[in-house]
Amino acid sequence: MGDIRQVIAQRASQEVCDGMIVNLGIGIPSLIPDYIDQSIRVLFQSENGLLGFGPTPLNNPDGALCNAAGYPVSIVKGGSYFDSATSFGMIRSGRIDLAILGALQVNMNGDLANWIVPGKRVPGVGGAMELAYGAKNLIALMQHCQKDGRPKIVKKCTLPITALSCVTKIITEMAVFEVVDSNLNLVELMPGYSLEDVKNNTEADFNISSQLYN
Amino acid sequence: MDKFNKVVDYEFVKSLFFDKMTLLFGGFGGVGTPPSLIDCLIDSGVKNVHLIGNDAGFPWIGMGKFIVLGRAKSLVTSHIGSNPVAGELMNKGALAVEFSPQGILTERIRSGGVGLNGFLTEVGMGTILAKNKPVVKIENKEYLYEAPITGDIAIVHAKKADKFGNLIFDKTARNNNPLVAKAGKITIAEVDEIVDMGALDPEEIIVPGIFVHYMVPSGGINWKWVWET
Numbered sequence: 001m002g003d004i005r006q007v008i009a010q011r012a013s014q015e016v017c018d019g020m021i022v023n024l025g026i027g028i029p030s031l032i033p034d035y036i037d038q039s040i041r042v043l044f045q046s047e048n049g050l051l052g053f054g055p056t057p058l059n060n061p062d063g064a065l066c067n068a069a070g071y072p073v074s075i076v077k078g079g080s081y082f083d084s085a086t087s088f089g090m091i092r093s094g095r096i097d098l099a100i101l102g103a104l105q106v107n108m109n110g111d112l113a114n115w116i117v118p119g120k121r122v123p124g125v126g127g128a129m130e131l132a133y134g135a136k137n138l139i140a141l142m143q144h145c146q147k148d149g150r151p152k153i154v155k156k157c158t159l160p161i162t163a164l165s166c167v168t169k170i171i172t173e174m175a176v177f178e179v180v181d182s183n184l185n186l187v188e189l190m191p192g193y194s195l196e197d198v199k200n201n202t203e204a205d206f207n208i209s210s211q212l213y214n
Numbered sequence: 215m216d217k218f219n220k221v222v223d224y225e226f227v228k229s230l231f232f233d234k235m236t237l238l239f240g241g242f243g244g245v246g247t248p249p250s251l252i253d254c255l256i257d258s259g260v261k262n263v264h265l266i267g268n269d270a271g272f273p274w275i276g277m278g279k280f281i282v283l284g285r286a287k288s289l290v291t292s293h294i295g296s297n298p299v300a301g302e303l304m305n306k307g308a309l310a311v312e313f314s315p316q317g318i319l320t321e322r323i324r325s326g327g328v329g330l331n332g333f334l335t336e337v338g339m340g341t342i343l344a345k346n347k348p349v350v351k352i353e354n355k356e357y358l359y360e361a362p363i364t365g366d367i368a369i370v371h372a373k374k375a376d377k378f379g380n381l382i383f384d385k386t387a388r389n390n391n392p393l394v395a396k397a398g399k400i401t402i403a404e405v406d407e408i409v410d411m412g413a414l415d416p417e418e419i420i421v422p423g424i425f426v427h428y429m430v431p432s433g434g435i436n437w438k439w440v441w442e443t
Contacts, residue, residue, distance in 0.1 A: 047316060048242040049389050063245065063439050064373075064387040070243035070272075070296070071441050075385075083420075084242070084268070084390040085324050088317020092337065116342075122304070123295025124269070125343065127316040133337045160342045 004173045008141050010035045011190065012100055012171050015139055016042055020097040023047070023131055025114075026069050027102035028141045043078070045096060047127040049087050052079025068127070091127065092134040099135035101128060103142040103170075105157045108204040109182035110167040112140055113159035125162070132163035144172035144201050151203040153177070153184070174198050177206060185209045215427065218411065219377045222428045227251065227402055228258040230367060230428075234287070235260065238323065238365035238398055239267040240391035243296060243440075244276030246383070248371035248404035250433040252279055255369075261285040266323070266363055268316065268390055270297035275437045284308060290363070292316035296440075313343060318360055320390050326362035327396025327425070333360055368398025371432065372421075375405040376412070379426030380419040388420065396425045404432045 005028050013035035016022055023045045024030055033055065036042065043052045047068045054074040061072030075081075090096060105113040112132055115125045132138055142152050153170060170177040175198045176188035184206035186198060195208070231237075237255075241247025247267075255263075256279065265286045270293070271278030280286065282299040288310040294300040303309035314322070315337050325332055334357035338344050348359040370391040373384035381403055383391055395401050403426050 046386070048245070048386050050386050061441065062385065063435060064384040066243070066245050066386050068242070070245065070439070072439075081383075081385050081388055083388050083392045084317065084320040085393055088320060091317060092335075122301060124291065124293035124313050125315055126269075126293045126295075129315040129337050129341065129343070130317045161340065163337075164340050 004143055006031060007173050007190070008143070008171055011176070012139060012141055015098065015100070015169070016040065018042070021045055021051070021095060023091070023096050023099045023135065025099070025101035025128070025131070029100040029102060030069065032100060043076070045087075045090065046073070047084070047087055047091070049082050049084060050075065050079065051082070051090070052076045088127065088130055091130045094134050094136060096131070096135045098137045098139065099131040100139045100141060101131060103140035103152070103167075105152050105154055105159050106140050106142075106167050106170050107154050107157045108184050110165045110179035111157050112138070112162045112167050113157040114140070114162050116160050118160065128162045132166040137168045138166050139169045139171060140167045141171050144174040151201055154203045155205070174201065178209075183207060187211055217378070220379045220423070220426060220429045221377060221408060222430060224250065224254045224430055227254050227428065227430060230400060230402070231255060231258040231260045233260050234262045234264070235366040236264040236266065238363070238368040238394045239265065239277050240370040240389065240394040241271070241276050242268050242386070242389040244271045244278065244437070246371050246387035246389045246391050247271065247276035248369050248432065249436045250430065251369045251402060251404045252277060253436070255280055256283065262287040264288045266290040266365060267394075268292055268319065270294040270300035272296050272440055273299050275439070279437070281309070288312070290314060290319065292319050315343065320393055322360050322363045323390065323397045324393040326364040327393060330362060332362045334358065335360055364397045364399065366399050368394050368401040370395045370401065370403050372403050372405045374407045374409065374414070375403060375426075375429055376409050376414050376423070378411050379403060379423030379429055380414055381405070381421040381423070381426065382414065382418055383420055392421045395421045398427070400427045401425055402428045402430065405429050406432045406434070
């Protein structure tokens with residue numbers, strides 16, 4: 001289980017490119033920085049008012065220097081602090097190149113559900129709706145199926161959605177999909193999984209990209 | 215109130231709190247929530263309080279400490295996941311929770327604090343959070359109307375202030391404090407270090423003291439952060 005999360009995070013880290021401003025959600029996305037090549041210049045944005053956070057300090061963590069999950073971080077050269085209105089101003093106005101968020105369900109045309117399971121899990125929406133609205137690209141990370149085996153990539157989201165048509169890519173332990181013009185394209189199989197595995201565990205219809213066989 | 219020396223004691227602050235008040239609070243996961251004012255709120259005995267803030271903190275951190283006592287009637291917030299007790303109270307019907315997207319909540323507070331009448335946004339369109347919100351159509355495009363928020367009292371935590379109430383914050387403990395500070399009919403700042411007027415560099419002031427009514431000296435963070443436990 002822990003392993004699967006690391007596999008997904010490692011694959012997702014390849015989506016972070018030199019020059020990007022990136023926002024990482026809680027859960028699997030928060031594991032990504034460990035896998036990013038040191039030579040890549042990137043600034044991570046955190047909703048609580050920090051652009052340019054770095055790793056957890058080894059000594060003397062500061063209770064007033066935290067990420068959005070409340071854990072201590074550091075600030076990199078060129079980093080800045082600002083209030084929440086400015087923070088979400090960046091997010092809504094399209095200044096974030098890439099948001100990588102955990103997901104509960106994604107459907108065929110890129111609708112995202114990731115904030116509530118009515119009657120069960122009600123953590124609250126946090127900044128997800130605005131990241132989904134404003135980020136130039138949004139990658140959804142999740143395990144391919146629920147614990148009971150039901151698919152999470154569905155024809156239609158049964159959970160309350162976060163935002164419509166916002167996901168541009170889905171990465172699971174089985175496969176990578178791109179959402180193009182409201183269609184799902186399977187672009188990559190993850191190590192150890194076959195096309196049959198993906199077909200058997202995906203409810204949504206999808207096209208198979210020609211690049212899959214390259 | 216002495217406009218040029220707004221420092222008061224906690225007994226006075228207690229007398230400002232009242233049952234059924236609307237209380238805005240600064241902080242994000244407890245970072246930037248004023249610790250001594252939370253204790254003062256608890257000691258004051260007030261109940262049926264309407265809370266508005268970013269999140270429900272943790273059961274032992276920030277506004278979470280007050281919420282777990284069951285003396286909040288309602289909470290407008292973006293997140294309660296770090297405080298399971300808030301979730302239990304909500305499910306029992308003991309705490310009415312209204313969720314708002316995080317930055318939209320901040321912007322509603324900002325709007326209230328700066329004399330505006332709300333704003334239009336596409337964020338939340340097509341979701342269950344759009345329910346009961348007015349939809350405005352302009353040039354064939356639909357937007358949600360988000361209403362401004364103000365509070366009877368607003369409480370914030372600042373790192374440094376002068377006696378007029380010009381405020382400076384500490385790194386990510388700033389978060390929504392500058393917006394919350396503007397939206398209280400009475401705004402109370404808990405401050406780590408209070409200096410004389412003239413001792414702050416005007417360029418570094420984040421909230422001008424005109425928005426602040428009272429200040430109390432901070433007793434410092436009195437909880438263990440989640441990463442310390």
